[in-house]
Amino acid sequence: MREIVLPGDIVIVDEVNRDILYKDRDNLYATVISLYDPATKTIVPLEQIWKPRVEEKVVGIVQELSRKGYIIWLHPLYKGVLRINKELKTGDAVYAEIKAINGGVIDLKLIRELSNYSIIKIKSTRIPRVIGKNSSMINQIKELSKSDIVVGMNGVIAVRGPNTEKVFSVLRLIEKEAHKTGLTEKVSKMLNE
Amino acid sequence: MKDLADEYYIRKIESFVSENKRIDGRAQFDFREIKYKLDYIRNAEGSCYLELGNTKVIAGIKIEAEEPLESSEEGNLITNVELLPLASSEYEAGPPTPEAIELSRVIDRAIRSAKIIDSSNLLLEDNKVYSLYADIDVINFDGNIFDAGVMALLLALKNTRIPKYENGEIIRNEIVGKLNIKGNVLSTTFVKINKTLLLDPNALEELAASTRLTIATDGDRIRAMQKGLSGSLTIREIENMIDISLEKYKDLSKIIDINKD
Amino acid sequence: MHNGSVELLKDGLRLDGRKPDELREISIKAGVIDNADGSAYLEWGNNRVLAAVYGPKEVIPKHDSDPNKAIVKALYTMSPFSSLEGHGRTTSRRAVEISKVTKEVFENVILTNKFPETEIDIYIQILQADGGTRAAGITAAAVALANAGIPMKDLVYGVSAGKVGDTVIIDLNMLEDNYSDADMPVVVSPRSKEILLLQMDGNLTKEEFKKAIDMILDAGKIISKKQREALIELYK
Helix, strand or coil: CCEEECCCCEECCCCCCCCCEEEECCEEEECCCEEEECCCCEEEECCCCCCCCCCCEEEEEEEEEECCEEEEEEECCEEEEECCCCCCCCCCEEEEEEEEEECCEEEEEEEEEECCCEEEECCHHHHHHHHCHHHHHHHHHHHHHCCEEEECCCCEEEEECCCHHHHHHHHHHHHHHCCCCCHHHHHHHHHHC | CCCCCHHHHHHHHHHHHHCCCCCCCCCCCCCCCEEEEECCCCCCCEEEEEEECCEEEEEEEEEEEECCCCCCCCCEEEEEEEECHHHCCCCCCCCCCHHHHHHHHHHHHHHHHCCCECHHHHEEECCEEEEEEEEEEEEECCCCHHHHHHHHHHHHHHCCEEEEEECCEEEEEEEEEECCECCCCEEEEEEEECCEEEECCCHHHHHHCCEEEEEEECCCCEEEEEEECCCCCCHHHHHHHHHHHHHHHHHHHHHCCCCCC | CCCCCCCCEECCEECCCCCCCCCCCEEEEECCCCCCCEEEEEEECCEEEEEEEEEEECCCCHHHCECCECEEEEEEEECCCCCCCCCCCCCCHHHHHHHHHHHHHHHHHECHHHCCCCEEEEEEEEEECCCCHHHHHHHHHHHHHHHHCCCECCCCEEEEEEEECCEEEECCCHHHHHHCCEEEEEEEECCCCEEEEECCEECCCHHHHHHHHHHHHHHHHHHHHHHHHHHHHHHC
């Protein structure tokens, strides 16, 4: 049985994720609200602050052109820099990979521009659930909604298609109920309506 | 609501407006849903919690016995809006910003110029009057504090109990009556985005707006106006907004049920 | 022994009918302020408290930032209409002191080293006050921080104990606070039972202090449960 654990709750896990666990003497404790499975000795955070990592793919928003290059908004806490010769429009989205992180500067490599996409931000901890096992969830959403959907590990998702509002409601549902079972059915029902 | 970069939202709002739509599905001159609770703060002499969509405010009235301010021999009204830093990442702790002071003064003007507070029962004795401290705390920000503030304050004033005054002191646990409020005043705030006017802007619409106009009326006459931001308005636009404002007064006064006594 | 003019205990019961070791009603709701990264609303007797957390975010001003850890800011404010007494006008020295000790509590429990060069802001707003607001505020702020996903060593709670005559009591309301013989607000890390905030005025014997701490730890079980329920409720 999976259970919700809170900061200060003792856990026994096989893999020690230092970002979400705290060691005191010989014991490990949760530090954020998490789903803990004592049988498999695994823990998955339900709330966690996103931190950029090299090679992660993100969706960002063009803010301005500076001397260093285009400033790309990634997260309330983090902005990236994109050095390209092409002209980008303020407010447009881009899909990019984090190339390097040097002294607070996040260098990005453009994968592609996302002009005229609608954008939503959900909790970054929910992104694995949005993608699903072998991309099953995201493929289902793309197919049923006939949309192009680009998912950033920073929690930002760009959508272009006939009914972006509906896709947004589906994404918000996944954000809210990521830990529940039967989500795939709920999502397909919503999109088939 | 605003969890992405401003640049994206400004573009988004502008594209909605160009298609004669609003991001939350409302028509051009619709208010958001209004909910309120009277007597929310029992420690205050009068209070009201009010939601205008996702904008959430609390108005609280505390009464003191003090010397009359300036030449007024009518009892004092001291209005203050507090943009609590917990209500938005845009608000900082510290002394009131020009934005907060403008809000306080415009809301104060609406109430004051409508002359709805019967000052005769605020006079105590020579050089002593009741002071009404009207504080409006913004606890979640989603645009249009003006109208939410005026409504919450009006409702709080209409439900204010007056404590006893004896030998120069306020006796809080003895109530001598209710504050007498005659008439009503309500405000309507519009923003202009490109050439389009919108009533009751949310935070994103305020972000994209070039101009703002607040009109307070008593249903018959204009009682206060305030134009804000650096854009401009045509006289025709202003006349149009005055018409809508007078029209909206009727709807709002029904929603917050202020015509009962 | 009793130094006040109000009789606070009668036939072993307090003025509001509580037993000496009985808490007031507590209810907590998490995630109440949409704009905040984490938030909580708490009713504790007649206290009404909002807590909100913003961050980790950029440090303003920048030169305050610490290359090794997040800086924690806390601001405790009373709404001007919150008191049964007169209008509260300006930031008081009391509020500044409470903000400081609150900040120190959370500097201890937040794993600030995970977010160098950032700032975490904690706001506690007392909408209605009836004694024990700093404990109530810190209890709410702990829930708001967990709600925000900010890593912490523990979910802390606060409560005060005090004394009327020779009787040690828990969770003083405003009237008791004004006329009691001792008041001692305490914040506890329930996992380690370590004390993160301790203030006291009045007079207590060492035995009374021990009794007060025992009462606080007992009451803590109920407060912790309310905090947990508020957070778990969000995932139901």
